[in-house]
Amino acid sequence: MQRSFLWVLLAIMPLSAVAGGATGLRLIQDDFPKARSQALQRKLPLFVECWAPW
Amino acid sequence: MRGMLASADLDRFAGQFVWLELNYDKAENRGFLTKYGASSTPTFFIIDPKDGQVAATQTGAMSFAELTEFLDRGANGVLVESQTPADAALKRGDALLAQKPEEAVRAYRKALRLAPAKWPPRELAAASLTVALQDSHQLQECAETAATEAAAMNRDTMFGRTVVAGMWCLDMADPAPWSKTQGARLEPLAKEALSLPATVRDHRDELYRTLMYLSLAREDKAGAAKWGDLWLEELDAIKPANEEERSAVDIARVENIQVFGDPNRVLPALVASERAMPDSWNASLRVAQMESAAKNYDLAIAACDRGLARTPGPAGRSWLLQTKADALSQEGQTSEAHRALEESLEAARAIPSERSRESNIKRIEKNLGQESVR
Numbered sequence: 001m002q003r004s005f006l007w008v009l010l011a012i013m014p015l016s017a018v019a020g021g022a023t024g025l026r027l028i029q030d031d032f033p034k035a036r037s038q039a040l041q042r043k044l045p046l047f048v049e050c051w052a053p054w
Numbered sequence: 055m056r057g058m059l060a061s062a063d064l065d066r067f068a069g070q071f072v073w074l075e076l077n078y079d080k081a082e083n084r085g086f087l088t089k090y091g092a093s094s095t096p097t098f099f100i101i102d103p104k105d106g107q108v109a110a111t112q113t114g115a116m117s118f119a120e121l122t123e124f125l126d127r128g129a130n131g132v133l134v135e136s137q138t139p140a141d142a143a144l145k146r147g148d149a150l151l152a153q154k155p156e157e158a159v160r161a162y163r164k165a166l167r168l169a170p171a172k173w174p175p176r177e178l179a180a181a182s183l184t185v186a187l188q189d190s191h192q193l194q195e196c197a198e199t200a201a202t203e204a205a206a207m208n209r210d211t212m213f214g215r216t217v218v219a220g221m222w223c224l225d226m227a228d229p230a231p232w233s234k235t236q237g238a239r240l241e242p243l244a245k246e247a248l249s250l251p252a253t254v255r256d257h258r259d260e261l262y263r264t265l266m267y268l269s270l271a272r273e274d275k276a277g278a279a280k281w282g283d284l285w286l287e288e289l290d291a292i293k294p295a296n297e298e299e300r301s302a303v304d305i306a307r308v309e310n311i312q313v314f315g316d317p318n319r320v321l322p323a324l325v326a327s328e329r330a331m332p333d334s335w336n337a338s339l340r341v342a343q344m345e346s347a348a349k350n351y352d353l354a355i356a357a358c359d360r361g362l363a364r365t366p367g368p369a370g371r372s373w374l375l376q377t378k379a380d381a382l383s384q385e386g387q388t389s390e391a392h393r394a395l396e397e398s399l400e401a402a403r404a405i406p407s408e409r410s411r412e413s414n415i416k417r418i419e420k421n422l423g424q425e426s427v428r
Contacts, residue, residue, distance in 0.1 A: 024065045025073045032086040035074035039103035045132035046103050047071040047125070049059065050087070052078040052095040053370065054305060054336050 058121060067125050071100075079367030084406035091152035093189060093409060099152075100128025108149040113185060114218075115256035117211045127175065140168040144179050147186065155189035162186055177203075177212045184219040194232050196223035201239035214247045214257040221264035228271045237268060258288070259306045266313040278314040285310050286319065297331050308340045317347040328360070335364035335374065342377050346384070354381040368404035372414055375401060379421070395422050 028035045032048075039046040058064070059073065076083045078095050090099060090108065100110040109131030112124050131137075131145045147161035162183035169176055180203040187196035200220020207213045220240050224233060244261050247253045253261070262285035269277035289307055294300035304327050307320040321344050328337040338361030345354035358378035366374060375398030382391035399418045405411035 024063075025059055025068050027059060028072070028074045030075070030077055030080050030082050032074065032076065032083070035072050036101070036103050036106070039072040042072065044070065044072050044103075045109060045129055046074060046101040047128070048074045048076060048086075048099040048101060050076045050078050050092040050095055050097045050099075053301070053334070053367075054339070054373075
């Protein structure tokens with residue numbers, strides 16, 4: 001039991017570490033209505049970056 | 055900048071905002087761009103979701119320190135109920151900057167007038183005032199304000215931002231009766247900004263570019279070539295961490311040569327980038343622009359076709375087609391050039407940003423008119 005718990009922990013840890021490091025912020029792409037609605041729901045300000053591929 | 059958002063360094067802000075990235079060239083963002091405007095990219099906003107009001111805005115790239123200050127300011131603008139009159143005027147200026155820069159000028163001036171001694175955002179308000187003066191084409195005032203304010207600033211990113219705006223106002227107005235006086239004040243500040251490690255990459259590019267333009271305005275080709283060489287050496291030394299950085303370096307290379315220089319100097323790097331970034335229409339466009347400048351029009355046309363196959367948005371498609379039309383025209387293929395221009399006009403009508411859409415349509419219609427006269 002202890003061994004299998006350890007295995008599960010080891011299997012999960014790298015995944016969560018990768019997720020935390022590479023996507024520190026949960027970015028919404030190209031959907032202002034969705035982002036505004038989330039911001040309203042969570043009572044948070046909305047950060048917007050307008051970028052261009054050039 | 056987008057890479058900065060993906061970095062773990064912003065983790066402390068992760069739960070304090072909802073984060074949104076909008077591609078300036080995607081049709082689904084037309085509603086946002088029409089409402090909030092964005093005259094240049096990148097443009098950043100902090101928006102209060104309750105009333106949709108802008109709490110803070112910033113145009114152009116930011117250093118990491120500037121970005122964290124911007125986030126703190128934006129969060130305060132939304133969440134803090136009572137603000138000082140100076141803070142409220144600064145917030146009002148930010149809300150107006152993208153759509154009504156002449157009104158933003160008045161708000162930033164008010165903020166500076168009301169500012170208590172040692173008001174922390176004083177330099178920010180002065181830098182934003184200079185940008186608003188530039189955006190509202192009050193060029194003499196912009197150059198004078200930039201020279202006066204920057205001289206008194208700490209030598210950090212706000213200094214660079216202010217000098218860049220002042221230098222552009224100088225270039226946009228030149229020659230004007232006041233150009234020489236303000237140039238004598240701003241040029242040393244621009245050189246100083248280039249010597250500072252705090253000056254961010256985008257500002258460095260703008261400073262080199264404006265120094266090249268100023269040299270050419272004085273008919274000093276050797277001076278323009280000197281600034282151009284220094285700039286290219288700096289760009290060549292950069293090892294881009296990702297495609298976004300690589301594209302930014304390539305764009306700067308093209309802008310350098312478009313002011314003054316030999317396109318063959320940058321073409322090998324651009325061709326290598328186009329191969330390395332097979333999905334980037336922008337990489338093909340840059341090759342096309344420089345092949346055209348080198349009078350290799352058949353190669354420019356081929357690069358435009360490769361770019362068009364890389365699924366650009368409306369602005370990218372319109373730009374590629376205009377570049378192709380120009381190259382076709384130079385080759386004497388007038389009916390093909392006309393057809394490419396008509397296609398570029400159709401693409402331009404779908405550009406999400408109103409300002410960009412209108413300026414493109416105007417330019418293409420003018421070119422189509424000239425074509426029919428020929």
